[in-house]
Amino acid sequence: MFDEMRGADGTRPPYREIERWLDALGPEALALKRDEAETLFRRIGITFAVYGEGGDPERLIPFDLIPRVFSATEWRTLSRGIVQRAKALNAFLHDVYHRGEILKAGIVPEDLVYRNSAFLPEMMGVDPPGRVYSHIVGIDIVRTGPHDFMVLEDNCRTPSGVSYMLENREIMMRMFPDLFARERVEPVDGYASMLRATLEEVAPRACRQDPVCVVLTPGPLNSAYYEHSFLADQMGVELVEARDLFVDRGLVWMKTTEGPKRVDVIYRRIDDDFIDPLVFRPESVLGVAGLMNAYRAGGVTIVGAPGAGVADDKAVYCYVPDMIRFYLGETPILKNVPTWKCGDPGDRAHVLDNLGEVVVKEVHGSGGYGMLIGPRSTEAEREIFRRKIEADPGAFIAQPTLALSTVPTMTADGAAAPRHVDFRPFALVGREIRLTPGGLTRVALREGSLVVNSSQGGGVKDTWVLADR
Amino acid sequence: MSTLSRTASELFWMTRYLERAEAMARLVEMGRRMAMLPSDRETAADEWRSVIAASGCAPHFEGRAVDERAAVLGLITDRENPSSIVSCFDRARQNARSVRTALTTQSWETLNEAWLKLGDLTEERVLRELPQTLDWVKGRCAQFRGAADATMLRDDRYDFGRLGIFIERADMTLRLLDVKHFVLLPETEVVGGGRDRHQWTSVLMATSALRAYHWAYRGDYSPWRIADFLILNHSCPRSLAYCYDEIIGVLDRLARAYGARHPCHHTATETVAMLADIDIGEIFHDGLHEFLIGAVARNNRLAYEIGAAYHF
Numbered sequence: 001m002f003d004e005m006r007g008a009d010g011t012r013p014p015y016r017e018i019e020r021w022l023d024a025l026g027p028e029a030l031a032l033k034r035d036e037a038e039t040l041f042r043r044i045g046i047t048f049a050v051y052g053e054g055g056d057p058e059r060l061i062p063f064d065l066i067p068r069v070f071s072a073t074e075w076r077t078l079s080r081g082i083v084q085r086a087k088a089l090n091a092f093l094h095d096v097y098h099r100g101e102i103l104k105a106g107i108v109p110e111d112l113v114y115r116n117s118a119f120l121p122e123m124m125g126v127d128p129p130g131r132v133y134s135h136i137v138g139i140d141i142v143r144t145g146p147h148d149f150m151v152l153e154d155n156c157r158t159p160s161g162v163s164y165m166l167e168n169r170e171i172m173m174r175m176f177p178d179l180f181a182r183e184r185v186e187p188v189d190g191y192a193s194m195l196r197a198t199l200e201e202v203a204p205r206a207c208r209q210d211p212v213c214v215v216l217t218p219g220p221l222n223s224a225y226y227e228h229s230f231l232a233d234q235m236g237v238e239l240v241e242a243r244d245l246f247v248d249r250g251l252v253w254m255k256t257t258e259g260p261k262r263v264d265v266i267y268r269r270i271d272d273d274f275i276d277p278l279v280f281r282p283e284s285v286l287g288v289a290g291l292m293n294a295y296r297a298g299g300v301t302i303v304g305a306p307g308a309g310v311a312d313d314k315a316v317y318c319y320v321p322d323m324i325r326f327y328l329g330e331t332p333i334l335k336n337v338p339t340w341k342c343g344d345p346g347d348r349a350h351v352l353d354n355l356g357e358v359v360v361k362e363v364h365g366s367g368g369y370g371m372l373i374g375p376r377s378t379e380a381e382r383e384i385f386r387r388k389i390e391a392d393p394g395a396f397i398a399q400p401t402l403a404l405s406t407v408p409t410m411t412a413d414g415a416a417a418p419r420h421v422d423f424r425p426f427a428l429v430g431r432e433i434r435l436t437p438g439g440l441t442r443v444a445l446r447e448g449s450l451v452v453n454s455s456q457g458g459g460v461k462d463t464w465v466l467a468d469r
Numbered sequence: 470m471s472t473l474s475r476t477a478s479e480l481f482w483m484t485r486y487l488e489r490a491e492a493m494a495r496l497v498e499m500g501r502r503m504a505m506l507p508s509d510r511e512t513a514a515d516e517w518r519s520v521i522a523a524s525g526c527a528p529h530f531e532g533r534a535v536d537e538r539a540a541v542l543g544l545i546t547d548r549e550n551p552s553s554i555v556s557c558f559d560r561a562r563q564n565a566r567s568v569r570t571a572l573t574t575q576s577w578e579t580l581n582e583a584w585l586k587l588g589d590l591t592e593e594r595v596l597r598e599l600p601q602t603l604d605w606v607k608g609r610c611a612q613f614r615g616a617a618d619a620t621m622l623r624d625d626r627y628d629f630g631r632l633g634i635f636i637e638r639a640d641m642t643l644r645l646l647d648v649k650h651f652v653l654l655p656e657t658e659v660v661g662g663g664r665d666r667h668q669w670t671s672v673l674m675a676t677s678a679l680r681a682y683h684w685a686y687r688g689d690y691s692p693w694r695i696a697d698f699l700i701l702n703h704s705c706p707r708s709l710a711y712c713y714d715e716i717i718g719v720l721d722r723l724a725r726a727y728g729a730r731h732p733c734h735h736t737a738t739e740t741v742a743m744l745a746d747i748d749i750g751e752i753f754h755d756g757l758h759e760f761l762i763g764a765v766a767r768n769n770r771l772a773y774e775i776g777a778a779y780h781f
Contacts, residue, residue, distance in 0.1 A: 044574070045566070045581050220566050229569040239570045244475050257625060257779035258471035258727055 002145045002405045003418050004068065012146075014069040014466055017183045021176075022066065022408070022416055030065065031414030037063055037171055046167050046226055062459035063168060065175075068407045068421060068441040072468045075186075078141070078149060078425070079435050081334035084324060086137040086427040089156055089311045091327035092320075093133035096310060097123045102326055108319045116316070117364065118309030120272065122279060126296050126305075129202040130431055133305040134312075135267075136162075136195070137427045141334065143405040150337045150402070152422060154320065156312040157304060158269050161440040161460075162426050163227035166191060166234070168462040169438070184467040186437035191426070192234030194434045199235075199265045201430035204301045206251070211264040214238045214254065216245070218270050218286050228269050242270070247290030252300040266291075267303045275306055314363045314397050315341060337402065343394035351398040352389065355382045358398040359450075360389070373450060375401050404450055407461065409443050420444045422452050423463065437465035471727070476568045477629040478781035483564035484633035487580075490557035491610040492641040494603045496520050497544050499675035501599060504537055506667060513537070520544075523641075523648040523675075526552050538596065545595050545602065554606055558584050573620040576613060583609035625726060628719045629779070635719075636772045639712035640765060642699055645675055647761040669695050676707040696757065697749040709764060710744050716771070717741050723779075731778030736771045740764075 005015040022030070041060050070078065095102050096113050103110045113119055138159025140152040169188050173180055196213065203211035217228035219241050232239035244254050245263065253260035268275065274286040281287070294300050310316065318339050321332040340347035340358070351358060360372040372385045389396050406418035425439030441461040442452035452458040500520035504513050517540040521530050529550040530543060545554045562584040565572055572580075595602050614634075621627045649672050669690050673679040676699060685702065686694050703710045717737050724730045752760045 042585060043578050043582050045569075045577065220563070225566075229566075233570040238473055238476075239568075240473060241475070244473055255474045255780055256471040257474055257477045257629075257781070259780065261471060 001403050001418075002143065002148075004143070004405050004407045004421075007146065014071040014074075014464075017179070018067060018069060018408075021179055027414030027416075029414075030410060030416075033175060034063075034065055034410060034414070037065060037175060040171055040174070041167075044167070046163070061164065061454045062445060063171070064409050064443055064445075064459050064461045065172070066408050066410060066416060067172065067462045067464045068423075068443075069464045069466060071466055075437060075465045077333065079437075081149070081151075081332075082137075082139055082141075082425050082427050082435060083433045084328065084330060084333050085139055085151065085154065085320060086134070086429055086433055088320060088323040088327050089137060089154060090131065090133055090429060092323045093156070093305070093308055093311050094131045095327070097126065097133075097307065102323065105326070107322050107326055108316065112313075112315050112319075113310060116310050116313060118272070118307065118313060120307035120310075122292060122296070123305065123307040128305045129204060129301055132202055132429050133308045135198055135202065135303045135429050137429060138162075138424050139334075139427070141423045141425070142337070142402060143421075143423070144403055145405075148335075150335045151317075151320070152337055153314060153317055154312040155424075156308045157271070159424065159426065160224045160227055160269075161424055161442075162191060163230040164460045165426070165436070165438055165440045165463065167230070168440075168460060172462045183464070186465040186467055188436050188438040191436045192231065194428050194436065195231065195267075196235040196237070198428040198430035198434065199237075199267055199303060202301050202303065203264045204298050206299050207264040212237075212262055213265040213267065214240045214245075214263055216240055216242065216266050216268040216270060218242075218274070222269075224269065231267075242274075242286050242288050245288045245291075247288060247294050250294050250297050250299045252288070252291065252294050263300060265301045265303060272306045272309065275302070314339075314361055315343070315394070318397070337399045340398045342389050342396040342398065347398075348389065348393050351396075352386060355386060357401060359401050360385050360396055360398045363395050363397060371451075373401065376450075401450070407441070407443065409445065409459075409461075417447070419447070420450050420452065421461070438463045472571070472624075472626050472629075474780040476571050476626065477779050478776065479564040479568040480571060480626055480630045481633040481775070481781070483561045483568075484630040485637040486557040486561035486564065487610050487613055488634050488637040489552060489641070490554045490561070491607055492637070493524060493544055493552065493554045493557065494606040494610075495675045495677060496524050496645070497541060497599070498603050499671045500537075500540060501603075502671050502674060503667070510536075519648045523645045524552060525644060526550055541596065541599065542592055546590055546592055555587055555590065558587055571626045573616070575616045575620045579609070579613045579616040583613070625723060628723055631719045632716060632775060635712040635715045636768060636775075638707060639709050639716075639768050642676060642707050642709060642712070643761050643765045643768065645672065646696065646699055647758060647765070650757045650761060666690055672699075676705075678705055678707055681705060693749050693753065696752065700752065700760075701744060701747070701749060713737065713741050713744060720775075731774065733771055733774035733778045736767065736774055740767055740771070 005011060005019065011019050038060060041063060046060065092102065102108050103113060134156035136159060138155035140155065141149055142152050143149050165188055199213040200211045214237055215228055215232040217225060217239055219225065229239050238254065240254055246253055252263045252266070254263050270286055273280050274284045276289060276291040277284045277287045278289050279292040292306070295302050318336065318341060321336055324330055324332045340351050342348045342351055351360065356374045358374045362370040372381060404420040404422065407421045408416035409419035411417050421441050421443045423439055423441050426436065428434040441463040443459050443461055444450055444452045445457060445459045497520065500517050503516040514535050517535050517537060521527055521535065521540060524544060526544060533539060543550055543553065547553045548556055550556060562580055565577060565580050569577055590602065617630065649668065669692065670679060672695060673682050678698065682698055685698060698705050698708065700709045702708050703714060705711055720734050720737050724734055
C-alpha cells in the first residue's frame with residue numbers, strides 16, 4: 001500500500017513541510033482547528049444534501065485539514081494526461097453525433113453508443129460552437145504507487161465538487177496563513193474567471209454582443225445548490241431556475257425586472273432529462289419548453305451539450321485509450337484501470353469466478369451506489385450481484401480491487417492516520433483547454449474503506465500543487 | 470440595469486420578513502410591559518389579544534385561549550404561525566438562499582448565523598429569558614440591515630430590498646395605531662389616568678420611539694401628538710411619512726435607472742402628497758380609524774403594483 005506522505009525511504013519531499021507542521025501543531029490543537037473549520041463552513045453555508053435519508057437536510061461534507069500534495073513534476077504528467085483525455089472525449093462525442101467513424105472502424109461497438117440511454121438521437125448532426133460537447137470534464141484519478149496514476153472514470157456531464165476545491169483552499173488559507181507563507185502552493189482561484197472565459201468562447205453564432213451567460217440550477221433543494229450559487233457568484237452571472245427562462249422566436253430569454261433579456265450561454269446544472277419537457281420528460285417542471293429547438297437552431301449554447309453523457313459511461317470508459325490513439329494519434333498518458341466487461345462472455349466468467357476479489361460497478365451508476373466491493377462483501381451480497389450480472393450482463397463492469405494510495409487524515413481524536421483518497425481535477429474546454437492546478441481530493445474517512453463518495457461517508461481535502469523551485 | 474424578476478421578489482420578501490420579525494419582537498415587548506401592570510386576568514388577556522390583532526396573527530390564535538404564555542410562544546417560536554419570529558427567519562433565510570448571489574457574503578452570513586441559532590430558542594428558554602430573546606431578535610435584524618447597508622452595491626437589487634423594509638414597516642405602524650386607536654381617541658382620555666398613559670408609552674415603546682418622542686415633543690403625552698409623531702413626523706423612522714419618503718426615493722431611483730414610471734410611482738406620489746397636505750387635526754376630525762384602514766389598503770395596493778411593474 002502506497003502512502004503519499006511516508007514513502008519507502010521516509011517522508012516524501014512534497015510532504016516535508018506538512019509533516020513539520022503536523023508535528024508542531026499536535027493532535028489537540030488540530031482537533032480544535034477542525035471545530036473552527038466546521039463553524040466556518042456552516043456559517044458560509046457550504047452544505048451538501050444527501051437524498052433519501054432523514055436528519056439534517058443541509059449537511060456538511062467533512063473537511064479534513066491535512067492537505068494532499070502533488071509535486072510540480074507529478075502535476076506536469078497529470079495535467080498532460082488530463083488535457084489529452086478531455087480532447088479525445090470531445091472528439092468522440094462529435095464523432096458519434098456525426099459520422100460515427102470510430103464505430104465504423106470497429107473500435108467502439110455500436111451498441112455501446114446507440115443503445116445507450118445517454119445517447120440522444122436529437123443531437124445527431126447538431127454542431128455545438130467550437131465542437132465542444134463536454135465543457136467541464138471531471139476525471140477521477142486514483143494512485144497506486146509513486147508513478148502509477150490511473151483513471152477510474154470520466155465525468156462529461158456536469159461534474160460537481162469544484163466549489164469544494166475553491167472553498168477548501170479559502171478556509172485553509174484563512175486558518176493557516178503561515179503554512180502558505182512557508183510553502184509555494186499554486187493558486188486555484190483563477191477557476192471562476194477561466195470558467196467564464198470558457199462559457200463566453202462557446203457563445204452561439206447568433207450572439208452579436210457580449211455574451212450573456214447564466215447558471216441554470218434546479219433550485220435550493222438540490223444537493224449541489226451551494227455550488228451552483230457559488231459559481232454564479234464568482235463568475236458574476238445570474239443564477240436562474242427554469243421558471244426564469246422562456247423561449248421565444250428561437251431565442252432564450254430570462255424574465256427580469258425590465259422585461260425579457262436575451263440569454264446566450266446556459267451553464268446548466270440539471271440533467272439532460274429535465275432540459276426541455278417538449279423533447280424529454282413532459283411531466284418535468286424543471287425544464288424550459290422549446291430549449292432544445294433553440295439550441296439546435298444555434299440560438300443558445302447549452303453547457304455541457306445534451307447527450308454528452310454517452311462518453312462517460314463505465315462501458316465506454318474502457319475505450320478511451322483507443323479514442324486517444326484514434327483521434328489524436330497519441331499514446332495515452334494516463335492509464336485506465338483494467339476493466340472486465342460483463343457483457344463479454346470470457347470476462348463475465350472471470351468476474352463471476354472472482355466476485356470476492358473484484359469491484360463490480362453498474363455501467364450507469366454513480367455516486368458509489370450500486371457497487372460491490374468484493375473483499376469487503378458478504379456471501380449474500382455476492383449472491384445478489386451474481387444474479388444481477390447473470391440477468392443483465394451488459395449493465396455491469398468489474399475492476400480489480402485497487403490498493404488506493406493513502407494520505408494522512410485526521411481521526412476523531414486529532415491524530416493523523418492513513419486513509420484512502422482519489423482525485424478529481426476539472427478541465428475546462430472552450431477554444432482552448434484550461435486546467436486549474438489542483439482539484440478535489442476525496443477521502444474515505446473510515447479506516448480501510450475505499451469508498452470516497454460524499455454520499456457514503458467520504459470527506460474532502462485541500463489539494464496542493466507545489467510550484468517549481 | 471435589470472435583475473431577475475425572481476431575485477427582485479425574493480429580496481423584497483426577505484427584507485419584509487426580517488422587518489416583520491423585528492416588529493413582532495417589539496409587539497411582544499409592548500405586551501410584556503402591559504402585562505406587568507396590576508390588573509385582573511381578563512384585562513391582561515385583552516392586552517395580549519390587542520397585541521395579537523396588531524401583529525396580524527389573529528387567524529392563528531382563533532379558537533385558542535390566550536394568556537401570556539400562549540401569546541408569547543405563538544408569536545415567537547410557533548412554526549405553524551407563518552408570521553411568528555421563527556417562521557419569519559425561516560422564510561427570510563429561504564428567500565436569501567434562493568438568491569445568494571444577490572447578497573454580499575457578509576449579509577448572507579449574518580442572516581445564516583442568526584438562522585442557525587434559532588435552534589436555541591426553545592419554548593422554555595424564551596419564556597425564561599424573554600427580554601434577552603427579544604433583544605437578540607432586534608439585534609440580529611439590525612445587524613443584517615447594517616451588513617447590507619455597509620456592503621451591498623447600491624443597485625436595483627438593493628432598492629427592492631429597501632422597498633420590502635418600508636412597505637412592511639408602514640404596514641406595521643398603521644396596524645399598531647389602529648389596534649390602539651381607541652386609547653388615542655380624545656373621548657377616552659382620562660386626565661392623569663395612569664393606565665392610559667402607560668398604553669401610550671407602550672405604543673411608543675413598540676415602535677422603539679419613546680426617547681425620540683421625548684426629544685421631539687418634550688414628554689407631553691397627548692394622543693394627538695403621539696398619532697402625529699407616528700403618522701406625519703418625517704424624522705421618526707417608523708412613521709408613515711418617513712416610510713413613504715424612503716419609498717418614493719427608491720421608486721424615483723428605479724424610475725431613473727429603468728427609464729420608466731409605472732402605476733406604483735403614481736400611487737406612492739399620491740400618498741406622499743396626501744401626507745403633506747393633511748394635519749393631525751383633520752385626521753382625527755375625519756376619523757382616525759378610517760384614515761388608518763384607508764392607508765393600510767393603499768399600502769397593500771402599492772406593494773401589489775410594485776410587483777406588477779417589475780414583473781414579479
